[in-house]
Amino acid sequence: MSTRLGQLVERLGGQLMGDPDIEISGIAPLNDANASHITFLANPKLRQQAAQTQAAALILSATDDTNIAGRYAGARIIVENPYAYFARTAQLFAAQSAPPIVPGIHPSAIIDPSAQVAATACIGPHVSIEADAIIGDRCIIDAGCFIGRGAVIGANTHLFARATFHAGCRIGKNCIIHSGAVIGADGFGFANEGGTWIKIPQTGVVVIGNDVEIGVNTSIDRGALADTIIEDGVKLDNQIQIGHNCHIGAHTAMAGCVGVAGSAQIGKYCTFGGAAMVLGHLTIVDHVHISSGSMVSRSILEAGQYTGFYPLSKNADWEKSAAIVRNLSSMREKIRKLEKTIKSLTPTSKE
Amino acid sequence: MSTRLGQLVERLGGQLMGDPDIEISGIAPLNDANASHITFLANPKLRQQAAQTQAAALILSATDDTNIAGRYAGARIIVENPYAYFARTAQLFAAQSAPPIVPGIHPSAIIDPSAQVAATACIGPHVSIEADAIIGDRCIIDAGCFIGRGAVIGANTHLFARATFHAGCRIGKNCIIHSGAVIGADGFGFANEGGTWIKIPQTGVVVIGNDVEIGVNTSIDRGALADTIIEDGVKLDNQIQIGHNCHIGAHTAMAGCVGVAGSAQIGKYCTFGGAAMVLGHLTIVDHVHISSGSMVSRSILEAGQYTGFYPLSKNADWEKSAAIVRNLSSMREKIRKLEKTIKSLTPTSKE
Amino acid sequence: MSTRLGQLVERLGGQLMGDPDIEISGIAPLNDANASHITFLANPKLRQQAAQTQAAALILSATDDTNIAGRYAGARIIVENPYAYFARTAQLFAAQSAPPIVPGIHPSAIIDPSAQVAATACIGPHVSIEADAIIGDRCIIDAGCFIGRGAVIGANTHLFARATFHAGCRIGKNCIIHSGAVIGADGFGFANEGGTWIKIPQTGVVVIGNDVEIGVNTSIDRGALADTIIEDGVKLDNQIQIGHNCHIGAHTAMAGCVGVAGSAQIGKYCTFGGAAMVLGHLTIVDHVHISSGSMVSRSILEAGQYTGFYPLSKNADWEKSAAIVRNLSSMREKIRKLEKTIKSLTPTSKE
Numbered sequence A, B, C: 001m002s003t004r005l006g007q008l009v010e011r012l013g014g015q016l017m018g019d020p021d022i023e024i025s026g027i028a029p030l031n032d033a034n035a036s037h038i039t040f041l042a043n044p045k046l047r048q049q050a051a052q053t054q055a056a057a058l059i060l061s062a063t064d065d066t067n068i069a070g071r072y073a074g075a076r077i078i079v080e081n082p083y084a085y086f087a088r089t090a091q092l093f094a095a096q097s098a099p100p101i102v103p104g105i106h107p108s109a110i111i112d113p114s115a116q117v118a119a120t121a122c123i124g125p126h127v128s129i130e131a132d133a134i135i136g137d138r139c140i141i142d143a144g145c146f147i148g149r150g151a152v153i154g155a156n157t158h159l160f161a162r163a164t165f166h167a168g169c170r171i172g173k174n175c176i177i178h179s180g181a182v183i184g185a186d187g188f189g190f191a192n193e194g195g196t197w198i199k200i201p202q203t204g205v206v207v208i209g210n211d212v213e214i215g216v217n218t219s220i221d222r223g224a225l226a227d228t229i230i231e232d233g234v235k236l237d238n239q240i241q242i243g244h245n246c247h248i249g250a251h252t253a254m255a256g257c258v259g260v261a262g263s264a265q266i267g268k269y270c271t272f273g274g275a276a277m278v279l280g281h282l283t284i285v286d287h288v289h290i291s292s293g294s295m296v297s298r299s300i301l302e303a304g305q306y307t308g309f310y311p312l313s314k315n316a317d318w319e320k321s322a323a324i325v326r327n328l329s330s331m332r333e334k335i336r337k338l339e340k341t342i343k344s345l346t347p348t349s350k351e
Helices: A005-012 A044-051 A062-067 A082-097 A315-326 A328-345 B005-012 B044-051 B062-067 B082-097 B315-326 B328-345 C005-012 C044-052 C062-067 C082-097 C315-326 C328-345
Strands: A015-017 A037-040 A057-060 A075-078 A182-185 A190-193 A196-199 A206-208 A219-221 A228-230 A288-290 A304-307 B015-017 B037-040 B057-060 B075-078 B182-185 B190-193 B196-199 B206-208 B219-221 B228-230 B288-290 B304-307 C015-017 C037-040 C057-060 C075-078 C182-185 C190-193 C196-199 C206-208 C219-221 C228-230 C288-290 C304-307
Touching: A005 A015, A005 A075, A005 A082, A037 A082, A044 A062, A057 A082, A062 A075, A082 C190, A082 C196, A182 A206, A190 B082, A196 B082, A206 A219, A219 A228, A304 B315, A315 A328, A315 B315, A315 B328, A315 C304, A315 C315, A328 B328, A328 C315, A328 C328, B005 B015, B005 B075, B005 B082, B037 B082, B044 B062, B057 B082, B062 B075, B182 B206, B190 C082, B196 C082, B206 B219, B219 B228, B304 C315, B315 B328, B315 C315, B315 C328, B328 C328, C005 C015, C005 C075, C005 C082, C037 C082, C044 C062, C057 C082, C062 C075, C182 C206, C206 C219, C219 C228, C315 C328
Parallel strands: A037 A057, A057 A075, A182 A219, A206 A228, A288 A304, B037 B057, B057 B075, B182 B219, B206 B228, B288 B304, C037 C057, C057 C075, C182 C219, C206 C228, C288 C304
Antiparallel strands: A015 A075, A190 A196, B015 B075, B190 B196, C015 C075, C190 C196
């Protein structure tokens, strides 16, 4: 579980300034690192800390390298995007220390004879796989997962313990579904008749691209007539709800507790802060960023950052401001009256 | 997997204008439908689209039928509530294409000998059913579900994979519980003693009526001393939290991510938009509609639509408005001063 | 399933005024109690009700006892904290009526030979326990739970059905984890490179103290490099999301649907109302109380109660107030103009 700097650079690129034979055995933050660690400088505000780190090696940008020149004695790897380089380095170390994957099907798993499970896949205890499902090469399906009939799981995709993937849904390669996530349950669709609700069968599925990550206890509902679509590279954190017939563009990321109501169309490269909500049937274009706790109640057709949450105050102050907010139209009325009165008092207006 | 229009009308009612022998094989939206489909017009704004649909048959109201008279050449089924009729038609097609239910108990299920499972029920792999539980006729209990001791599941109720139904709780007929939902866990009840929390045992249960649907990863807590009650026809979407001792009236529907704190009493025929929240111990009467993202912090004793969320703006604009909201009382103060000054300037006030 | 008052006081303390041989068989609220029940008075507003209760015995404070003196004929137990005493009494009754725990491992559980499971522990059906995990004395691990490699579960801790506890995480003694909760999944950590997201391995774990309760479908993510820490006595309700590297101080309690973003540092003895949200990397000191539905967007360095949610109104009223909120800066502009104009009109300002 260690690597030489030379090997690292050979693998991941970057310009090495220092001895390629230096052995590193792990990654640590700037101020925790010691002579066995590699560390990284991604935020220029931490240059001083970087200059003083005890790490054997430092990943940084050319600009930062020029800036701390001579003040840090260890090896440096100069790269364009130090944070991304750190991520890739961490992936290498994590792969080294991960427990070995032993292909095969645990005897307690129940797999329909018509399902196709790749010989290189690893199926854990108490898994259920229904008829005609297809599990790709090197998939890992951990304990207690459920995969419905006709579902398709692409190569190298990992379902953590107790994930649920319903009938007919499809997911691409190199994806991760975390524990408790439920993909492809019925959307929330009812017709109202005299006050009672009549269920509308949800006959679409969920179609998910490659390189998608889906967090703990997140739910993505199947479409009503058409399908729910999650494009490549989308990252969804925990406890997210995606309604039926939504379409989420590639590389959009959503933090925990976000909710997206049915049929919302969301662009590529968007980000959503925690607990942001999106109403149904809206359109959000590419490169839109929604702040945490904000409710999107109309379509957003222009890229940018959008926000809408009530600012926090001491409770007593909030009580005052909230009471005024509730009566803002009376305040507006007072101002209008004042304007009128003043107009009548102003000499120019009297001429 | 097809039906003749005559059969459909025989089954579901409505006035058929056209050939009863026309064969339809599925449902599609107005603009996607072709000569093998039936479609529906539920929104008068889509009349023009309806007139031009390629569908073999169109479900619509008498008013809409009069309006598009002569412009649509296919068969029509004239009904009072086209959307509800569409839902019922879709249910017929879905029932035709559903995989057959084979009654019986999967050999990997663990069922206490004292539990009563109807011979017509279907119990999937890795299910656990504890002592004295009762599973009604034609129930479907999918893979990995847990049913606690003494729990009662009514006839035709379907628990999707990995649902949890705790000890002593009861649910009626024709219900659906989706994957990951947890019914009857302990409510959140503690007594505080010098800063630490002492658990109050939650000895009530959850009692659920007929025709209730409960979404993915939704939780309904058992009562503390009394019970938590969900009446007939209630529809709960995904990721909803219902606290202990709540009472939810018949046919109330809640969209995803709603939270209801303990002991709230909610009426019949209410609707809650996504992520709406209700504080504990409140009363909400029948026919109340709460908008998405709104916090109900006081009882609502009059039917109607209620809203309370901060409007979304570009972030820079929100920063300005939020700063003012935080200081609204100083703005009110300024207005009061202005009123005073103006009063002192106004001739009438000086007389 | 009954106890004499004398036994109760011997066990839990308090000053008994009445016959120690009175037999009670359960607890009930003031107005539901009959001669077989004990009840309690924790809220002085209910003194009148307490005076009239039919309960055999009443738990109350010395002050309340003086106040209702002579008006209640049954036995009294005088204590400092009646609500806490009620909780402990309820615990005694609940323990009496709980089904017996039979130590042992269900034959359908899959337990790695290297895992250490205490002989007094009770492992339910379809449980998976991976290599090197340690399960302490008298633990109860209910049906369908997953415990990852090297995880440590302290004595007397109870995992309800279908809880997930990932590799390397640790939890102390006397804890409860409810169904569907997921401890130790990957945090949400990615480096952005040209718009796409590169996963940062999450190599920390979750470390949980003693006497912690974790609600249904709640998720606590493992740390990125360092660990996520939950101190002793923390109580988390259902559907809560705790991001990676958070630190939650002892005896802090959070109601349902709360979200805490990564690296937040939260003090001891705090409380969070339902659906409150905390942004990442913030610090909240001890004894801070956040109201339901409030977004904490900056650090809180002073104890107290804080609130920030939009007040609920009838929808038509909200539409008016929200439109004004969106344009508050124009209202401020108008006020400034008025102030200027008035200044120019005021005699003193012209001198």
